[in-house]
Amino acid sequence: MKESYIDVINIRRLAFEHIARIAYENRPASDIVKELYKILPGEESKYRENIFRERAVMGERLRQVLGLDARTADRTENITEGIDEYDVDTRVYRPPLVNVIKIACEACKENTVEVSNQCRACLAHPCVHVCPKNAITYTSKGSVIDQSKCIKCDRCVNECPYNAIIHYHRPCAKNCGVNAIKSDNLGRAEIDDDKCVACGRCIQYCPFGAITDKSEIYQLIKAIKSKQKVLAIVAPSFVGQFGSLASPAQVFEGIKRLGITDVVEVGLGADLTTMNEAKEFLEEVPEKIPFMGTSCCYSWKLMVQKNFKNINSYISESSTPMIYSAKHLKKLYPDSKVVFIGPCISKKLEALQPHVADYVDFVITFEELMGMFVAKDIELGEIKVEGKVMDASVSARNYAVSGGVAQAVKSRIGELDPDREVLVENAEGLFDCVKLIKAAKAGKKNGMLLEGMACVDGCIGGPGTIISVNRAKKAVKKFSGESIYKSPADNDKIPENEKPM
Amino acid sequence: MKIIICSGSSCTMMGSDNILDQLEEIRDNLNEYIDEIDQDFSLDIEIVHCLGLCKKEKKSSPVAILDGEIIQKATPQVLMEKILDEAFASKFES
Numbered sequence A: 001m002k003e004s005y006i007d008v009i010n011i012r013r014l015a016f017e018h019i020a021r022i023a024y025e026n027r028p029a030s031d032i033v034k035e036l037y038k039i040l041p042g043e044e045s046k047y048r049e050n051i052f053r054e055r056a057v058m059g060e061r062l063r064q065v066l067g068l069d070a071r072t073a074d075r076t077e078n079i080t081e082g083i084d085e086y087d088v089d090t091r092v093y094r095p096p097l098v099n100v101i102k103i104a105c106e107a108c109k110e111n112t113v114e115v116s117n118q119c120r121a122c123l124a125h126p127c128v129h130v131c132p133k134n135a136i137t138y139t140s141k142g143s144v145i146d147q148s149k150c151i152k153c154d155r156c157v158n159e160c161p162y163n164a165i166i167h168y169h170r171p172c173a174k175n176c177g178v179n180a181i182k183s184d185n186l187g188r189a190e191i192d193d194d195k196c197v198a199c200g201r202c203i204q205y206c207p208f209g210a211i212t213d214k215s216e217i218y219q220l221i222k223a224i225k226s227k228q229k230v231l232a233i234v235a236p237s238f239v240g241q242f243g244s245l246a247s248p249a250q251v252f253e254g255i256k257r258l259g260i261t262d263v264v265e266v267g268l269g270a271d272l273t274t275m276n277e278a279k280e281f282l283e284e285v286p287e288k289i290p291f292m293g294t295s296c297c298y299s300w301k302l303m304v305q306k307n308f309k310n311i312n313s314y315i316s317e318s319s320t321p322m323i324y325s326a327k328h329l330k331k332l333y334p335d336s337k338v339v340f341i342g343p344c345i346s347k348k349l350e351a352l353q354p355h356v357a358d359y360v361d362f363v364i365t366f367e368e369l370m371g372m373f374v375a376k377d378i379e380l381g382e383i384k385v386e387g388k389v390m391d392a393s394v395s396a397r398n399y400a401v402s403g404g405v406a407q408a409v410k411s412r413i414g415e416l417d418p419d420r421e422v423l424v425e426n427a428e429g430l431f432d433c434v435k436l437i438k439a440a441k442a443g444k445k446n447g448m449l450l451e452g453m454a455c456v457d458g459c460i461g462g463p464g465t466i467i468s469v470n471r472a473k474k475a476v477k478k479f480s481g482e483s484i485y486k487s488p489a490d491n492d493k494i495p496e497n498e499k500p501m
Numbered sequence B: 001m002k003i004i005i006c007s008g009s010s011c012t013m014m015g016s017d018n019i020l021d022q023l024e025e026i027r028d029n030l031n032e033y034i035d036e037i038d039q040d041f042s043l044d045i046e047i048v049h050c051l052g053l054c055k056k057e058k059k060s061s062p063v064a065i066l067d068g069e070i071i072q073k074a075t076p077q078v079l080m081e082k083i084l085d086e087a088f089a090s091k092f093e094s
Helices: A006-025 A029-039 A051-066 A124-132 A157-158 A203-206 A217-225 A246-255 A267-284 A298-307 A309-314 A321-332 A344-348 A368-374 A396-399 A404-416 A430-443 A469-481 B009-013 B014-030 B076-093
Strands: A096-098 A112-115 A136-139 A143-146 A164-169 A180-181 A189-191 A212-213 A229-234 A262-265 A336-342 A362-365 A424-428 A449-453 B002-006 B044-048 B062-066 B069-072
Touching: A006 A029, A006 A051, A006 A368, A051 A212, A051 A217, A096 A189, A096 A246, A112 A143, A124 A136, A124 A157, A143 A212, A157 A164, A203 A212, A217 A229, A217 A362, A217 A368, A217 A430, A229 A246, A229 A321, A246 A262, A262 A267, A262 A321, A267 A321, A267 A396, A298 A309, A298 A344, A298 A430, A298 A449, A309 A430, A309 B009, A321 A336, A321 B014, A336 A368, A362 A368, A368 B009, A368 B069, A396 A404, A396 A469, A404 A424, A404 A449, A430 A449, A430 B002, A469 B014, B002 B014, B014 B044, B014 B076, B062 B076
Parallel strands: A229 A262, A229 A336, A336 A362, A424 A449, B002 B044
Antiparallel strands: A096 A212, A112 A164, A136 A143, A180 A189, B002 B062, B062 B069
């Protein structure tokens, strides 16, 4: 995926780098005009039909990195319109988080089956003879499908000897696990915010790079520059993301060189999540709830909340690793701001929740952080560091890979009650998450611990990651093995009074 | 052949790990791409710190050096083509 979509990905990353440069160089946000011409110089376009549209789209992209909504063509006035409100040092963005840049959307055909010009109008015309809806008519110029009858069963697609019948899918909609993408009056993608759980799949899969999420890097850098104490918590999937020669300790030191006071692994909070969820499972299942779902993936949690209201209470009430880590730091440094750095965009929504907003001030992705490193000319692999990063247990570091959360909780349950046998199941990708929760709702998963991850492969497959999942998997495994804390309870970075009894 | 891949920040941001992924795949499966490959042919991949080229010339990332030839804005495709051509040629030279 990452290798074949590299051009779309790089455009996105360039936008982060250039916005970070404006902020670090103390220039006004209105300088996005200048950056636009640096990113896309010259008179010729590279990807779109002309340079005007290419720049207009990039302009909307830069505005979204500042936190604004993408505008439609009837409202694209001056590119700096309305940005003053965003030229601040605190979180200002408002939902919707995921936006279609309408002027970039190519209005791909929605789910339709069509006969292409490869049709030879053959004598056999098997397409006609396999259609269960009598929707195909043979003519001497080729077969014709009556769209009002077609049920998209694909039988004609599979039968045609010339591969002349095509089932069109809109990549954003096809990859949306909660069916949140519809069309507007011009046939362009439109996200239904009542359904969207901000997993980011449509952002990754749009071949035109027309869907993006809002960023907070500009305001984060402003906060750093205004001499506020900013602390970073870094999600377990960070290992290996920032270049093959950058060790975890170098990444942490690099983050400090961005102007951040202290850095802690989110794995620390993951240890608290593990201990709390294990305790909760032993107390609640099966007496109070028939099964328990894990709580760390916010998109999974939102999906259950929005679509399966009756069983929402079966998702663990323990806080997520992000929240525990942020609370831990805010206790240590009372007047500080906390930025969560992760692979995930739905954490940006989680951080807006009333019970979270006071603890997590900013959320950025690994890609956005990479843009900051580049803007500040920080070469991670060349930083001299001593010592190792050691804030989290073996199992907490494995939260990054799908199955890791359930495994951590299961092991902890085994420590607390060796006689208790716990069956676990995990789903990765929203489609499978929906299937799993449906089966659980039907009573087929009673007594079990269910882990849901909206991203395939877990957090290392998140939309804000930089490297391939295979590379990340190896790096996470190695880093996990280096932890001196074999059990979450061993983690002496967590004060004993914060651990559940 | 010897390939050097820059893993500086700018190159990493612009996808040097993606180049590594594809080159390692081709290195480990060369005989799937070329029949009866010359057994002496090998691809040595080295990852290095920032080569500094991106600082001299903007928009040059990612950078690779293939047998001494500096390749800016490198793509796995350009590199793989050169490697496969060389691997194919070496069949007849040995």
